[in-house]
Amino acid sequence: MGNVQRQQETAVLISALLNLPxxxxxxxxxxxxxxxxxxxxxxxxxxxxxSFLPWLLAGEDKRVVVLQPRQxxxxxxxxxxxxxxxxxxxxxxFRFESKxxxxxxxxxxxxxxxxxxxGKWDWIIFDEFHERRQEMDLLLxxxxxxGQRVAVLSAELEREALENYLGVECLKxxxxxxxxxxxxxxxxxxxxxVSQVERAVKSVLYNEVGGTVLVFLPGKAEIxxxxxxxxxxxxxxxxxxxxxxxxxxxxxxxxxxxxxxNTRIVFTTNIAETSLTIPNVKAVIDSGFERMAxxxxxxxxxxxxxxxxxxQNAVQxxxxxxxxxxxxxxxxVERARRT
Numbered sequence: 001m002g003n004v005q006r007q008q009e010t011a012v013l014i015s016a017l018l019n020l021p022x023x024x025x026x027x028x029x030x031x032x033x034x035x036x037x038x039x040x041x042x043x044x045x046x047x048x049x050x051s052f053l054p055w056l057l058a059g060e061d062k063r064v065v066v067l068q069p070r071q072x073x074x075x076x077x078x079x080x081x082x083x084x085x086x087x088x089x090x091x092x093x094f095r096f097e098s099k100x101x102x103x104x105x106x107x108x109x110x111x112x113x114x115x116x117x118x119g120k121w122d123w124i125i126f127d128e129f130h131e132r133r134q135e136m137d138l139l140l141x142x143x144x145x146x147g148q149r150v151a152v153l154s155a156e157l158e159r160e161a162l163e164n165y166l167g168v169e170c171l172k173x174x175x176x177x178x179x180x181x182x183x184x185x186x187x188x189x190x191x192x193x194v195s196q197v198e199r200a201v202k203s204v205l206y207n208e209v210g211g212t213v214l215v216f217l218p219g220k221a222e223i224x225x226x227x228x229x230x231x232x233x234x235x236x237x238x239x240x241x242x243x244x245x246x247x248x249x250x251x252x253x254x255x256x257x258x259x260x261x262n263t264r265i266v267f268t269t270n271i272a273e274t275s276l277t278i279p280n281v282k283a284v285i286d287s288g289f290e291r292m293a294x295x296x297x298x299x300x301x302x303x304x305x306x307x308x309x310x311x312q313n314a315v316q317x318x319x320x321x322x323x324x325x326x327x328x329x330x331x332x333v334e335r336a337r338r339t
Contacts, residue, residue: 020048043173045319156312211282
């Protein structure tokens with residue numbers, strides 16, 4: 001009876017994975033796995049690329065490593081998938097943190113941590129490849145040179161160049177998600193970013209009821225200033241306010257991923273652009289900026305500078321709003337820049 005009950009429970013959990021939007025294309029993906037050595041897949045945010053495909057590629061006996069740009073995304077994806085597949089099967093491994101067993105067959109790592117360990121796998125999944133960091137290109141070249149099978153995934157990809165490099169045809173999965181209403185908030189002459197964000201937050205709270213508002217900002221400094229301004233402006237009527245950025249205490253980050261139906265505002269950097277599902281997001285406010293690393297030729301040092309986000313990043317941020325239901329994106333970027 002115990003075995004039968006466990007099998008029934010497993011069937012229920014697996015059915016949840018099969019309800020992910022990407023599962024609608026399961027037969028198409030399986031055909032490509034058989035016909036091609038490698039997989040090149042582009043699909044919108046929120047379709048389940050980062051969880052469904054590792055499970056599908058792992059099957060009954062394959063070993064799969066999933067590479068993510070950020071540790072937070074890798075850890076949260078491992079926790080999510082382990083709920084359905086089992087903690088014995090799914091794990092994660094970073095430089096100073098690891099959760100895996102001898103039976104782990106789906107392992108989530110960052111690109112940097114994998115570069116230090118490498119190893120032989122049946123599949124190496126290169127997720128969020130549109131970010132194109134140096135270690136991504138290096139690891140992809142090393143994987144292909146060693147004959148390993150790779151799957152390259154993203155919501156946005158330079159498909160033609162990668163098709164030629166991998167020798168495969170790209171699987172382009174159309175958007176099965178929910179529509180997102182894009183609302184352009186025009187800036188006023190000389191209006192600072194903090195004031196624009198304050199106006200956008202008030203507009204969202206006035207027109208929406210309940211749920212999470214995700215506010216994308218360039219960095220920790222802007223998060224602190226905007227959070228303080230919103231708290232002062234809303235006063236006792238302010239919902240819960242959270243911050244999300246790299247290098248934050250794990251305990252602080254994990255509070256954001258607890259299922260919550262209350263109204264709350266999460267001020268975040270681009271860490272929340274990809275592979276993270278923050279519960280009950282009803283609206284996204286996009287500043288249109290990020291801090292990017294640049295090599296300064298005069299000093300030879302790498303510095304962070306304020307820069308406009310690329311269109312592919314704008315698409316990623318838009319996708320945060322339509323993962324589970326029809327929602328809205330309030331962008332502070334001029335209309336001409338998003339068209």
